[in-house]
Amino acid sequence: MRVRIHRGARQIGGTVVELEHDGRRLLLDCGLPLDGDPDDPGVMPAVDGLAVADDGLLGVVLSHGHRDHWGLLPRARAALPIFMGEATERIFTAAAPFVPGTLTTKASGHLVDGQPLEVGPFAVTPHLVCHSAFDAYELTVDAGGRRLFYSGDIRGHGRKAQLFERLIAQPPSNVDAMLMEGSSIGRLDAASRFPSEGDIESQLFDAIAATEGMALVAASAQNIDRVVSIFRATRRAGRTLVVDLYAAEILHATNRATIPQTSWPDVALFTPQHQRVKIKAEGLFPLLDRHKANRAFPEALAAEPSRFVVLFRGTMLADLVRAGCLSGARAIWPQWDGYLKDERGASLQAALAAASVPLDVIHTSGHASIFDLQRLAAAIRPRALVPIHTFEAGRFPSLFDNVVVRADGEWWEV
DSSP: OEEEEEEOSSSSBOOEEEEEETTEEEEEEEOOBTTOOTTOGGGSOOOTTSSSOOTTEEEEEOOOSOHHHHTTGGGSOTTOOEEEEHHHHHHHHHHTTTSTTOOOOOOSEEEBTTBOEEETTEEEEEEEEOOSSTTEEEEEEEETTEEEEEOOSOOSSSTTHHHHHHHHHSOOSSOSEEEEEOTTBTTBOTTOOOOOHHHHHHHHHHHHHTOSSOEEEOOOTTOHHHHHHHHHHHHHTTOEEEEOHHHHHHHHHTOOTTSOOTTSTTEEEOOOHHHHHHHHHHTOHHHHHHTTTSBOOHHHHHHOGGGEEEEOOGGGHHHHHHHTOOTTOEEEEOSOGGGGGSHHHHHHHHHHHHTTOOEEEOOOOSSOOHHHHHHHHHHHOOSOEEEESOSOGGGGGGTSSSBOOOOTTOEEEO
16 A cells, blocks of 8 residues: 655645555545635645546545545545535535535445445544544554554544543554654743633633623634533523524534524524625525524613523624623634634724624644544554644654655655
């Protein structure tokens, strides 16, 4: 089995890995770089069969639903087989009416925890992992008597931390090459740890309880771990969590009875003006009907704003200002603070400041600490450990054993 990292050997995001055996090829992820333009022809990797039919390319296995791992797939040829988790496909379907450019291709097969998937000469075994994306997998790939382990994006401090501990206790054996993400390297000292999701829940509770008026929590609806933390903190504070139709549909798509839903008495649906326009223009009334049990109208929000915590995006701010909801309000940013430095983040901060709403940052990483990466590498004991999804490949040899640094575009044997 041969491997080529098209993108990711020396950067975070935009991951594309190509495998080859006996003239048949398989991609692991096909992501858009974090700063990439999906319309730029230069971001497409040089993979035969990705844009134009080629029987040698068998398909793409998608580790999880973050755009930096799937974002180039909408530009791939329509008939290219794509394999993903079933919940990931449902979330894509739920997001499509609301998020331009979302992947809408139907899966050719679904990843199931622990069940091998045969794709030509490749046997791909997915294992559910802890990450800030719901339904995320690491992948073990066997072909030609060789074994590759691909970590995807992984962490050990989220709400599914037991999955990371399961991987440590029951690692794949006889791994010839391990592609291991290193997003935290360069951002965290080797002796430090990231806060757990339990820690984040406690910090959120403290911030909500200290907020006189409405709390606006600007989290991604697709970060299900974080939404659960927000809901638990909201309930502890005796408040009601308010979500819009997009978030309600994402939560519904998880198909998990333990994930907050608009049918719960302490979760309410608010439809901002831009969504009301979309519902009417695109006939999305069945979606609205699914979530109509507990509606929160502007008048109710304005009458008693201290009762509510809003899962917030900047597009909702004008509605809340018009409703007169923001006296004593506070915004909380439970995402990577680097997003606040880009154009949209700066615009949101300016809009909040204009509405006299202060902003706090409460966050933990979606990626493993160096300590947990070292535990993972020691458990798997690969014959070669290859850095990926990192800006700091050069630091790997000082942190791990058997490191082999590869270059983007380089073919190498497992």
